[in-house]
Structure formats: C-alpha cells, structure tokens
Amino acid sequence: MTWGLTGVSVTRGGRLVLDGATLDVAPGGIVAVVGGDGSGKSSLLAVLAGLLAPTAGQVGTATRSRLGFLPASSGVYPDLTAAENLRFAATVHRMGSAAADERIRALLAITGLTAAAGRLGARLSGGMRQKLGVAMALVHQPDLLILDEPTTGVDPVSRADLWWLIAREAARCAAVVLSTTYLDEAERAGEVVVLDHGRTVLQGAPAGIVAAVPGQIRAADSRPSGPYAWRRGRSWRVWHPAGGDGEVIRPDLQDAVVVAALREAEEAGDE
Ligand SMILES: Nc1ncnc2c1ncn2[C@@H]1O[C@H](COP(=O)(O)OP(=O)(O)OP(=O)(O)O)[C@@H](O)[C@H]1O
Numbered sequence: 001m002t003w004g005l006t007g008v009s010v011t012r013g014g015r016l017v018l019d020g021a022t023l024d025v026a027p028g029g030i031v032a033v034v035g036g037d038g039s040g041k042s043s044l045l046a047v048l049a050g051l052l053a054p055t056a057g058q059v060g061t062a063t064r065s066r067l068g069f070l071p072a073s074s075g076v077y078p079d080l081t082a083a084e085n086l087r088f089a090a091t092v093h094r095m096g097s098a099a100a101d102e103r104i105r106a107l108l109a110i111t112g113l114t115a116a117a118g119r120l121g122a123r124l125s126g127g128m129r130q131k132l133g134v135a136m137a138l139v140h141q142p143d144l145l146i147l148d149e150p151t152t153g154v155d156p157v158s159r160a161d162l163w164w165l166i167a168r169e170a171a172r173c174a175a176v177v178l179s180t181t182y183l184d185e186a187e188r189a190g191e192v193v194v195l196d197h198g199r200t201v202l203q204g205a206p207a208g209i210v211a212a213v214p215g216q217i218r219a220a221d222s223r224p225s226g227p228y229a230w231r232r233g234r235s236w237r238v239w240h241p242a243g244g245d246g247e248v249i250r251p252d253l254q255d256a257v258v259v260a261a262l263r264e265a266e267e268a269g270d271e
Helices: 041-048 082-092 097-110 126-137 156-171 206-211 253-270
Strands: 003-012 015-025 030-034 056-060 067-070 144-147 175-180 191-196 199-204 216-220 229-232 235-240
Touching: 003 041, 015 030, 015 041, 015 056, 015 175, 015 191, 030 041, 030 156, 041 144, 041 175, 041 191, 067 126, 082 097, 082 126, 097 126, 126 144, 126 156, 144 156, 156 175, 191 206, 191 253, 199 206, 199 253, 206 253, 229 253, 235 253
Parallel strands: 015 199, 030 175, 030 191, 067 144, 144 175
Antiparallel strands: 003 015, 003 056, 191 199, 216 235, 229 235
C-alpha cells in the first residue's frame, strides 16, 4: 500500500498555493518535503492528512485512526504535563489504558523525557516540546506518519534524537512524510520532494537528484555576473547550463534545489 498525492492543487485565500503537486510514500519509506518559506509544504501535508480539501487531483491517505500528524505548532498543550499530553493523544486514538500506560512509559524513555514527565508543556524546552509532539503523533503506531517541520528550531542533539525516533517508526514499516527547511537533513530521507511555488519540481532519492543536475557548477570568490549565481557560505556558486571550461564542483542537494528553482523561474518567465 502506498500513500500519496497526484496532481493536487489547492486554493487558499483566493491564491493557488499547490499547483499539481505530487508525492508518493511506501511503508518503511521516509519522504522529506523541502522548499522555501511559503512554497506550500504545510498545505501539502495538510492535504495528505485529510485536513485540507484539494480543488483538483487525487489523495490516497490512511484512515484517520491509522494516521499520525504533527502540526507545525507541535500540537503540545501548554497547560498539560508531558505525560498528560501523551495520555490525551492515546485517548484520542482510543487506546486501552493498559496499552497506553506501557506505550507512554516507553515513549517517555525513548525521547529522554522520563524525568520531565510531570513538567507542563509550556515549561519544556523547544527541543523537548518537539520530541513530545512527535511522540504524541506516533503514540498509536500509525501506518502513515505526517510531521510538519519536526526539527525546526531544535538543537543538533535533539535533532539527532528526533531522526532516531522517526527512523524507528519507518523501521516498523510506517510510511513517514516530513517537511524540513534543512537540506542537509533531507539527505537522510530515502526520497525528497522539492516544492517551488506549489509545484513539485524535483522528486526522487537524494543521490539521484544530485546526479541528475544538468550542466556544470563552479565556485567563485566574488559575486559573479549573470543570473545563475548564488552564495554558498563565504564563496559563490555559478551554474553553467551548457557546461564549459574550468574546475567543476560536484553538486550537493542544496545546489540541486537551487538549480531546480532557477530552471523553474526561467520557465515561468518564458510563459
Ligand atoms: N489559511 C490560509 N489562508 C490563506 N493563505 C494561506 C493559508 N495558509 C497558507 N497560506 C498561503 O499559502 C502559501 C503556502 O503556505 P504553506 O504554509 O503551505 O507553505 P510552507 O512551505 O509550509 O511555508 P512555511 O515554511 O513558511 O510555513 C503561502 O503563500 C501562504 O501565505
């Protein structure tokens, strides 16, 4: 059973925010949805979660009881303790109390939150709150786990913990779809979907996406002229669509995403 979206369009506030977007995820797979601010990541996940109705296209998703969802706001109730938040999520998913007790104990241990079980959501650190939110989304061992920016604003140690938690879910054969603005992180996913202005501009395994970058990329110390240049750390990179002379840099996922956005902008300009 694979889940996903085919040619999905969504209009919000009179604007087309998803424009024929596509995504597939299979059990045991992790798909990372990446894209700049406002590219449509949250809208895409909301459609997959059945929270937002598309104006066109097909949605194949799990039944509500087999679905786990982490909203961008983490979904943690500030005036409930960490354990109470998990208990609430277990109750919503109609877990029996014995099964819930055992699962809550295990999840608190896995997320390193056992000592903070009695602490109010409002008093948890950002990283703790995200881990709790993810634990709430997966308390009932869903078949499809949808996580909206689970690691945004989280320190590197908690990010590693979160990835471990997510990988465990995939290992027990859940299908996982998550959004992220961190491209280094997206490289850990089996598949990446790159959104630009609501369109899927790249989709596939990170290595395949990188291998398929057309043309050549070179480095420059100062800002190069022309439209195909972008900053990378202290230096610049330039895309040469037709290739040419000079030392070539092997692109990474970040470069591949930039090139895809440049090509997309060019095509939009041609229309
Ligand atoms: N409820 C809404 N009503 C109207 N427009 C909306 C609504 N929610 C989002 N949008 C618009 O839809 C577009 C896509 O937003 P969305 O939140 O899906 O993107 P995103 O990639 O998740 O961005 P971000 O990372 O900034 O949250 C944006 O232009 C946003 O302003």
